[in-house]
Amino acid sequence: MRLTRKVFSDLAIFMGIFGFMIGTVFPFFVTLLGVPSDYVLTLPFFIACISAGLIAGGVNYYLARKVVGSRLIILSNVGRHMRSLAETMRRGIHQADEEELTVMLSTEELCGKMGCQIEVDSDDEFGESATAFNLLAQTLSRTIITERAAHSFSNMLATQLDIEPLADKAIRKLMLYTNSVGGLLAVVEHGELETVACHVISDVHSVLRSDYVKEAINSGETQIIRLPKNAEIVLNHVIGEHNTKYVIVDPIVYKGVSLGVIVLAAEKDYDEEVIHRISILRIGLGLALNNSLTHGRMRLLATQDPLTGVYNRGFGAKRLNEEFQRAVRGDSPLGVILFDIDDFKVINDTYGHLIGDRVLIGVVKSVRSVLREGDILTRYGGEEFLVVLPGASSVDVAQMGERIRHAVKDMQLVEGSQSIHVTISLGGVSHPELNVSQEDVLIRHADEALYRAKGAGKDRIEMDKSGFKPLLNSVN
Incomplete structure (x- = not known):
C-alpha cells in the first residue's frame, strides 16, 4: 500500500x-x-x-x-x-x-x-x-564498447574496396579489438589459401597448412586453440622472436561460403567476450571481403582478356598511351610489335575452336617467357597481339621480335597423335626513330610492317622502313 x-x-x-x-x-x-x-x-x-x-x-x-x-x-x-x-x-x-x-x-x-x-x-x-x-x-x-568497435570497423570496411589495404586494416583492427599480438588474413583463391595481410606471425605457411585452419574453412566454425609447447606459433617482433600458444582461427563466411580465414595469436587465453566480439565483427568483414573480391574480379574483367589473361585491347591501348607519353617526356625510346598467328583460321577449321583457344593460350605463354619485366602484352584482336617495349630501339625491337618468333615456333602443342605447328608474323617499329606525335601512328606503321611480313612468306619479322635500316628479315 x-x-x-x-x-x-x-x-x-x-x-x-x-x-x-x-x-x-x-x-x-x-x-x-x-x-x-x-x-x-x-x-x-x-x-x-x-x-x-x-x-x-x-x-x-x-x-x-x-x-x-x-x-x-x-x-x-x-x-x-x-x-x-x-x-x-x-x-x-x-x-x-x-x-x-x-x-x-x-x-x-x-x-x-x-x-x-x-x-x-x-x-x-x-x-x-x-x-x-x-x-x-x-x-x-x-x-557499448563492442558496438563502438563494430561501428569503427564497419566504417573502415566501407572505405576500402581493394583487397590488400582492406585486409591489412582489418587484421590490424582485429588485433587491436581482441588484444592480440599477431594475426593474418588469408583468402581462398582457386582452392588454395593465399595470405593477403600478415603481422608479426613468422611461419605463415605452416599455420595455413594446419588442421585447425582446414577445419575452420570446412566447417565454418571458429577454432579456439591452446597449442602444445612444440607447436606454438612463432611471432617476430622488433625486439626478437618468441612463441605463443593462444590462437583463434576464425573463418570468414559469406552466405554459407568460406571466403577466407583469420588467425589471431595472443599472450593470454581469449575470453568469451573477445570470442563474441569477433563473431560480430566477422559478419561485416564477410560482406566487405566478398565485395572486394567481386570488385577485383570485375576490375580484372575490365582490363584483361578472359581467355589468355593478358590485357584486353581497351586497357592495352591505355597502357600504350601512358608509355608513349612517358617516352616523349623522358626523350627515351619506345618499341612496338604487332604480331598475329599464321593461318589461324585453318587451325580453327581443322581442329575446332577449343584447340584454337589452346593455341592462343600457348602462344601467350611462350611470348611471356621471353618478355622483359615491364614489357606489355595485349590481345589486340582475335589472333592479333600487341607488344609494348619501353626503352627499346629499333635494333632491340628486331631482336625481341626474333626471340618471340622462335619461342612460338618452338612451342609443342599435341592434339591426339598430331603435333600442331604454330608460327607467327611480326611487324615492329620504334619511337623516336619513327618520330610521331601519337601512339596510334606507331601502331599503324607496325601494322603495315606486319602486312609486309605476311606477304613475304610469314613466320618472320619486318621492321618499319622509315625507322630501321637495313631491314632485318628472318628466314624460316
Missing part, C-alpha cells in the same frame, strides 16, 4: 501511525497487569504513551533511514544516473582513440573507469543487489 510517491515518506507516516496506535493501546494493556485504571486511563497518561509511541516510531524511522537508506541512497544516486550512464559511456568511447579503446577492451573492470561501480560491503540482499548492478553496468559497458 502506497500513500505517497516516496518510500521513506510512506515509512515515516506508517511509523507515526504505528507509534500513535501503540501509545493509544498501551494504557489498556497496563490495566491487564493489575495497575488501577484510575492511574492509567487518564488523559496525561494517554498523552505520555502516545508521545512515547511517536518517539519510538521516529527512532525506528531514523535507524531505517540511516542503515537502509544509506545503501538505498547509493543505489538511488547511481539509479538516477543510469539514464545518462549509457550516453556518457557512448560519448567517452566515441571520443576515445584506438589505443584508449584497446585499454577499455582489455580492462577487467571496464565500468570502474566510467564511475558506475558500487562498493559491495555486505553479504545480504543489498550486497547481492550491488553485485547484480555492477554486473549489469559492466555488461552494458562491454556492449
Whole structure:
C-alpha cells in the first residue's frame, strides 16, 4: 500500500501511525497487569504513551533511514544516473582513440573507469543487489564498447574496396579489438589459401597448412586453440622472436561460403567476450571481403582478356598511351610489335575452336617467357597481339621480335597423335626513330610492317622502313 510517491515518506507516516496506535493501546494493556485504571486511563497518561509511541516510531524511522537508506541512497544516486550512464559511456568511447579503446577492451573492470561501480560491503540482499548492478553496468559497458568497435570497423570496411589495404586494416583492427599480438588474413583463391595481410606471425605457411585452419574453412566454425609447447606459433617482433600458444582461427563466411580465414595469436587465453566480439565483427568483414573480391574480379574483367589473361585491347591501348607519353617526356625510346598467328583460321577449321583457344593460350605463354619485366602484352584482336617495349630501339625491337618468333615456333602443342605447328608474323617499329606525335601512328606503321611480313612468306619479322635500316628479315 502506497500513500505517497516516496518510500521513506510512506515509512515515516506508517511509523507515526504505528507509534500513535501503540501509545493509544498501551494504557489498556497496563490495566491487564493489575495497575488501577484510575492511574492509567487518564488523559496525561494517554498523552505520555502516545508521545512515547511517536518517539519510538521516529527512532525506528531514523535507524531505517540511516542503515537502509544509506545503501538505498547509493543505489538511488547511481539509479538516477543510469539514464545518462549509457550516453556518457557512448560519448567517452566515441571520443576515445584506438589505443584508449584497446585499454577499455582489455580492462577487467571496464565500468570502474566510467564511475558506475558500487562498493559491495555486505553479504545480504543489498550486497547481492550491488553485485547484480555492477554486473549489469559492466555488461552494458562491454556492449557499448563492442558496438563502438563494430561501428569503427564497419566504417573502415566501407572505405576500402581493394583487397590488400582492406585486409591489412582489418587484421590490424582485429588485433587491436581482441588484444592480440599477431594475426593474418588469408583468402581462398582457386582452392588454395593465399595470405593477403600478415603481422608479426613468422611461419605463415605452416599455420595455413594446419588442421585447425582446414577445419575452420570446412566447417565454418571458429577454432579456439591452446597449442602444445612444440607447436606454438612463432611471432617476430622488433625486439626478437618468441612463441605463443593462444590462437583463434576464425573463418570468414559469406552466405554459407568460406571466403577466407583469420588467425589471431595472443599472450593470454581469449575470453568469451573477445570470442563474441569477433563473431560480430566477422559478419561485416564477410560482406566487405566478398565485395572486394567481386570488385577485383570485375576490375580484372575490365582490363584483361578472359581467355589468355593478358590485357584486353581497351586497357592495352591505355597502357600504350601512358608509355608513349612517358617516352616523349623522358626523350627515351619506345618499341612496338604487332604480331598475329599464321593461318589461324585453318587451325580453327581443322581442329575446332577449343584447340584454337589452346593455341592462343600457348602462344601467350611462350611470348611471356621471353618478355622483359615491364614489357606489355595485349590481345589486340582475335589472333592479333600487341607488344609494348619501353626503352627499346629499333635494333632491340628486331631482336625481341626474333626471340618471340622462335619461342612460338618452338612451342609443342599435341592434339591426339598430331603435333600442331604454330608460327607467327611480326611487324615492329620504334619511337623516336619513327618520330610521331601519337601512339596510334606507331601502331599503324607496325601494322603495315606486319602486312609486309605476311606477304613475304610469314613466320618472320619486318621492321618499319622509315625507322630501321637495313631491314632485318628472318628466314624460316
